[in-house]
Amino acid sequence: MGLVIFTFKPNRIAFDILNREGVEFEYFDGQTPPREWFEEHLRSAVVVVVPPWQPFGKELMFLAPNLKLLFVHGSGLDRVDVAEASRRGVCVANAPDAIAQAVAEHALALVLAVMKNVVRGDRVVRSGGWGPDTQKSLITTTLRGKRVGVIGLGRVGSEVAKLFRALGAEVVYWSRSRKTEVEHALDVGYADLEELLKTSDVILITIALTPETKGLISHRELSLIKPGAIIVNVSRGPVIDEEALIKALSEGRIRAGLDVYSIEPLPKDSELTKLENVVLTPHIAGFAYEALKETSEFVAKEIVRFLKEGKLPYTVVNREKCVKLPA
16 A cells, blocks of 8 residues: 655654554654655655655655655645656645644734734833833734735635634735635635735735745835834745845834744844844744644545545645556
8 A cells, every 4th residue: 555654753643543544654753854764765655744844856756756645744835846746746735724723823923912012011021121101112002993914815814814804803815816705705805915015004924935926025015015014924934025024124114023934943143033023933833733633634534545545635736747646
């Protein structure tokens, strides 16, 4: 039936499912496998599961001549060479559903942390700087009645829209293709990108990173944002031109909450770490226990269906090029 290789250690539920179904598997217990590990394990792999932060390109595919399914344990496909996989007839799938709620909640948390001066207030209290004028200097605003612009109305964007609508915000979105059915279901409006940037009090980046969306938000786009607005990125760092963002933040025109960066881990000497009007987290939006467990369960069940029944996961992104199905 073939060997399943995890290049990381997933939630235990994946192992329980595969063991119960008699599927042979191996995994790497660490952050990134060394070259020697890949050379030893990939040669017999029929299915390989990788986390979204690990690159998997032509060189590693060359080491896996029997590979039929490459599964990303999460939503991001930007570290996988989908074109090369398609050329080799390898199916590529991801698992975006379970983490959507977690990422959306983190986006909300970043917005509130900025809007409510949570981090600045924490620093004031810890430093003993709480004085008679502290509350005035840290005055906050509310979400009710604010316009929230969501860039990308996929799974995460849709969950984001639900959360902010529930808190009384007006939600508009821009996406590369208009989604009228989703608009009606979520009661959100559509705006072109320029209008969204000009009119939103809060801007949330949830769009996938592709060659077309890399640098989508740069100097010109940031110049359109209204003074004092908040921009939050829970997608991928390169969707925003980081140098342009640093310039806008340094000028004090806007505020930001970031979970992703152009270079990760974020360098210690990054200008972002020196700015008071940005809240930073270390790419943890999708790292909720429940989300990771549900993702592992989904991936394992889909692998069993693929190996035993020859059925492709519904999340396969290169279905038309996917020809190497199990016998």
